[in-house]
Amino acid sequence: MEDEPTTVLDRASRGWRGVDMNPANVRLLQQLRADVFHPHDARLEQANDLAESATAVA
Secondary structure, three states: OOOOHHHHHHHHHOOOOOOOOOHHHHHHHHHHHHHHHOHHHHHHHHHHHHHHHHHHHO
């Protein structure tokens, strides 16, 4: 007999406490969302951020 999908999810999530919502994790989640929903825009934004940080250092 095969497990019901909710049973499998309940078992897999046991002990799950969520994600700490600190600034670094929020930034990573925002970047992931951008990569998934707008992959081309996210790459352009990342390239612009890298260019800005390179000129700030130089």
